[in-house]
Amino acid sequence: MCVGMRHSMPPRVTAFVSAAIPVLALTVGVVFANRLEPRILGLPFVLAWIVAWVLLTPAFLWVAYRSRTS
Amino acid sequence: MNAAIALGIVGVVVAGTILFGLRGVRGVAMDPQEYIVGGRRMGALLLWLLLAGEIYTTFTFLGAAGWAYGKGAPAYYILCYGTVAYVISFFLAPPIHRIARERGMLTGPDFFVDRYGSRRLGALVAVLGFLMLVPYVTLQLTGLQILLQIAGYGAINPFAAVAIGFFVVAIFTFVTGLRGAAFASIVKDALVLIGVLFAGLVLPTHFFGSPAGALDAVLRDHPTWLTIAGPSAPNGITWVVTTTILTACGFFMWPQSMAAIYSARDEDTLRRNAIFLPFYQVMLLLVFFAGFTALEVLPGLKGAAADQSFMLVVQKYYPAWVLGGVAAAGTLAALIPAAAQLLAAASIIGKNVFADYGLTRDAAAETRTTRILVLVVALLAFAFWALARTTLVGLLLIGYNGITQLFPGVVLGVLRNRPPAIAVGSGIVAGLIVLVYFAATQQGQVAGINTGLVALAVNAAVLGVVAAVARRRSLAAAGDVGPSTSSG
Numbered sequence: 327m328c329v330g331m332r333h334s335m336p337p338r339v340t341a342f343v344s345a346a347i348p349v350l351a352l353t354v355g356v357v358f359a360n361r362l363e364p365r366i367l368g369l370p371f372v373l374a375w376i377v378a379w380v381l382l383t384p385a386f387l388w389v390a391y392r393s394r395t396s
Numbered sequence: 397m398n399a400a401i402a403l404g405i406v407g408v409v410v411a412g413t414i415l416f417g418l419r420g421v422r423g424v425a426m427d428p429q430e431y432i433v434g435g436r437r438m439g440a441l442l443l444w445l446l447l448a449g450e451i452y453t454t455f456t457f458l459g460a461a462g463w464a465y466g467k468g469a470p471a472y473y474i475l476c477y478g479t480v481a482y483v484i485s486f487f488l489a490p491p492i493h494r495i496a497r498e499r500g501m502l503t504g505p506d507f508f509v510d511r512y513g514s515r516r517l518g519a520l521v522a523v524l525g526f527l528m529l530v531p532y533v534t535l536q537l538t539g540l541q542i543l544l545q546i547a548g549y550g551a552i553n554p555f556a557a558v559a560i561g562f563f564v565v566a567i568f569t570f571v572t573g574l575r576g577a578a579f580a581s582i583v584k585d586a587l588v589l590i591g592v593l594f595a596g597l598v599l600p601t602h603f604f605g606s607p608a609g610a611l612d613a614v615l616r617d618h619p620t621w622l623t624i625a626g627p628s629a630p631n632g633i634t635w636v637v638t639t640t641i642l643t644a645c646g647f648f649m650w651p652q653s654m655a656a657i658y659s660a661r662d663e664d665t666l667r668r669n670a671i672f673l674p675f676y677q678v679m680l681l682l683v684f685f686a687g688f689t690a691l692e693v694l695p696g697l698k699g700a701a702a703d704q705s706f707m708l709v710v711q712k713y714y715p716a717w718v719l720g721g722v723a724a725a726g727t728l729a730a731l732i733p734a735a736a737q738l739l740a741a742a743s744i745i746g747k748n749v750f751a752d753y754g755l756t757r758d759a760a761a762e763t764r765t766t767r768i769l770v771l772v773v774a775l776l777a778f779a780f781w782a783l784a785r786t787t788l789v790g791l792l793l794i795g796y797n798g799i800t801q802l803f804p805g806v807v808l809g810v811l812r813n814r815p816p817a818i819a820v821g822s823g824i825v826a827g828l829i830v831l832v833y834f835a836a837t838q839q840g841q842v843a844g845i846n847t848g849l850v851a852l853a854v855n856a857a858v859l860g861v862v863a864a865v866a867r868r869r870s871l872a873a874a875g876d877v878g879p880s881t882s883s884g
Contacts, residue, residue, distance in 0.1 A: 345483050352476040353637050360624045360633055362615075368608020370622040376472055377681055380479045383674040387486055391667055 341390035348383040352376065398716040402547040405720030406727050409587065410561075413728055414568050417580035454539025454730040457588065458703045460680055461595070461786030464687025466702030468614075468621035473787075476640040479674045481647030486670035489648065490663035491810040497658075502652035503711035504802075505741075505748040511809035514817035515752050520824065521802060522748035525651040526773075528798040529741040532650075535791040536734040537562060539703070540727060541781070546707045547723035559778065561731060566774035569735040570767050577735045584728040591678070591725030594718075595706055596682020600689040602713075607685045613692045621691075627844050633845030639793070642849045646800030652740035674782035703788050726776060738777075742769035793840075801827035804856050815831035815863035822862045827855030 357377035366374035463471035463530035467659055492507065499510045509518030544557035545770060585773055600610035614621050625632040648652065660666050694712070695768065707726070710719050746756070746766035756762045805820040830851040834840075842850055 342487075345486060349480050349483050352480055353640055356472075356476065356624070356637060356640075357633055362623050368611055369604070370469075370611070372469070372623055373472060373681075373684075377678065380475060380674050380677050383479050384671050385485065387483065387671040387674075390486065391671060396768050 329331070337393045340393040343388045344389040344393065348379050348386050351379040353385075398719075399547070399549040399551045401716040402723060403544070403551070403552070405717065406544070406547055406724045409724035410564065410727055410731065413583040413732075414564070416583050417572055417574050417576040419579070435551050451734040454536050454543075454726060455788055455792055456680065456683060457591070457726045457729045458539050458542060458707065459535070459682045459792065461687035461690065461706045462703035463789050464684040465691045465697065465705040466699070467631055468618065469624045470636055471687070472624065473636045473640050473643070474789075475680050476636075477643040478647065478677050478680075480640060480644035482673045484644060485648050485657075486667055488810065489657045489660075489666040489670065492657050492806070493660055493663050493666055494625040495810065501657075501658060503744045503747045504649070504651040504867035505744050506804060507654065507809055508802075508817075508820070509748065509752065511806070511814060512817035512820055514605050514750075517805075517821050518748045518752060520821055521805075522744040524798060524801070524824065524828070525744050526741050528795045529651065529737050529773075529779055531791045532795045533734055533737050533741070533773070534781045535775060535788050535795075536730040537735070537781040538700075538788060538791065540730040542704050542707065543723045543726045543730070546704060546711050547719060549711070555782075558781070561727065562734070562774055562778055562881065565731040565735050566738060566771055568731075569738050569770050575730060577739065579730050580728075580735070583713045584725075584732045587721075587725040588729050591722045592682050592686075594722060595686035595710070596679075597685070598687050599706065599709065603689055603693055604681055604837045607682075610685060610689045610692060614688045617692065622688075627702070629844070630841065632844055633676065635841050635846055638841075638844075638849045642800055642846050642852065643793075645803040645841045645852070646796045646848075648800040649799045649806060650737075650740065651744045652736045655740055655743070677834070700788075700790075738770050738773050739766075741773045742766050744767055793848070796826065797851065799829050800848060800852055801831075801855050803852065804859050808859075814864045815859060819859045819863035819866060823855040823857075823859030825860040827851040830854045 356376065359372050361371045364371055369377065377382065421812065432536065460471060460474050495501070495511070496507065499506075501507055501510060503522070504519040505521040507520045509515055541554045541558045544561065545554040548554075548557065568580075597607065600607040604610040604613055611622065622637050627634045629635075660669075672778065686706040690709045692763050693709050694705060697708075707719075707722070710722050743766050746762060746769050750756050750765050751762050756765050756836070801824050804823055808814055808820070828851070833849065834842075834847040834851070839847055841847060
């Protein structure tokens with residue numbers, strides 16, 4: 327393993343931070359999003375919050391993926 | 397007549413899917429590596445389908461709708477936990493796969509045997525996995541019974557129907573192993589997708605003009621139904637968050653999930669899978685719509701009967717061929733995951749108890765033993781189904797409480813510095829003792845916290861203490877080689 331090819335800490339940290347964001351949104355975040363109003367496309371706010379973060383998770387994981395392999 | 401149409405459709409679809417699964421394994425020789433982990437060369441698509449098989453089970457099809465019907469907002473946890481689990485798997489699955497490939501592992505417990513240098517720990521993990529799979533397989537059986545009973549318009553004996561359905565899947569698993577199950581998943585997922593689209597979009601639109609209309613109707617009759625209750629309430633916000641964490645940690649601890657990780661072609665396949673799997677979860681939203689619609693159209697089902705809610709709506713308001721189609725999708729969603737679970741339960745006992753203790757002599761005997769155990773597990777699960785009845789989500793949570801106790805051992809197992817086997821084993825046993833205590837006193841939550849997570853915390857604490865004590869002792873007796881130094 328030559329030194330130039332080796333990834334130092336930052337990309338790894340980027341990966342963890344990026345992945346941690348949807349995890350926090352879908353656990354602790356639900357506590358704060360637990361409201362009925364405003365309803366979004368007819369969904370209660372808390373359900374819309376959860377669905378939005380489920381859909382956003384691939385984007386955050388993709389950032390984590392790129393930062394690990396770039 | 398109606399029953400004949402609906403059940404006829406179910407029968408044809410199940411037979412067709414099994415034939416498709418058999419095609420997938422034509423000409424493949426069945427050594428244990430092929431039988432249990434599909435030869436370790438499953439590409440991205442097949443693996444995606446196999447892992448997604450976890451999501452599209454009867455649990456999704458009936459259980460999630462049943463909870464939306466019977467409990468309301470607490471069902472949202474089901475949307476959260478799979479997604480969090482995929483994030484965890486993004487980091488955890490690749491190293492597990494790499495280690496498993498290097499060391500030639502076949503089963504989940506193999507990971508413990510190798511990483512902690514302890515055959516006994518492997519056997520403990522195997523027995524735990526086996527026991528926790530029984531309620532999971534029972535979940536599929538209960539779903540099967542509901543579907544066949546409703547598709548038969550009450551005319552057939554559900555006991556006989558379940559026995560036949562399960563016998564078919566046991567034979568299917570017996571013959572094809574993991575690869576057949578993955579191929580059959582292709583048909584299953586396509587049909588379930590259609591079934592879910594129907595249940596989640598057509599049903600609410602038919603009765604309320606749109607899914608949002610169904611939610612409005614629910615809110616008129618039950619103003620608090622769609623938001624989660626307070627921190628200490630039963631299934632309140634604390635419960636939802638702690639249950640999400642618990643089940644997300646447990647998601648990939650199932651023996652069949654570990655086998656799926658091993659079966660990947662390479663590490664990158666697993667990472668890319670983790671990125672895209674959350675999209676699958678969105679289907680659950682439609683299943684919730686089906687449950688909420690049923691709550692307004694057909695109110696009054698209590699307890700475990702809530703699991704039947706949207707199927708009963710289909711039975712009452714739609715022609716037999718629609719019911720047959722939806723029931724066929726649901727039946728596959730029970731049978732195919734059950735096949736993977738049967739195989740997992742059988743293979744861990746076959747490998748980590750029989751083979752590891754020298755009770756089977758060669759690879760052929762090992763495959764044969766695993767096959768016989770598939771039938772044994774099927775019979776056991778059938779007996780459990782006949783005796784115990786609870787909601788589908790209830791059954792799933794029993795299994796998750798137990799299987800998640802493996803999480804600390806798996807996470808620490810990918811590290812270079814690992815605790816000794818005795819620490820991991822003590823933690824698991826301590827966690828199980830806590831679970832048995834809570835089960836005996838019938839507590840599902842403590843101060844709002846899911847008791848499974850309490851057990852996991854005790855597990856981790858005991859692991860830490862025993863590891864620290866063992867380290868001090870091995871330092872004191874310097875020169876002695878402890879189990880923690882068995883691999884570098």
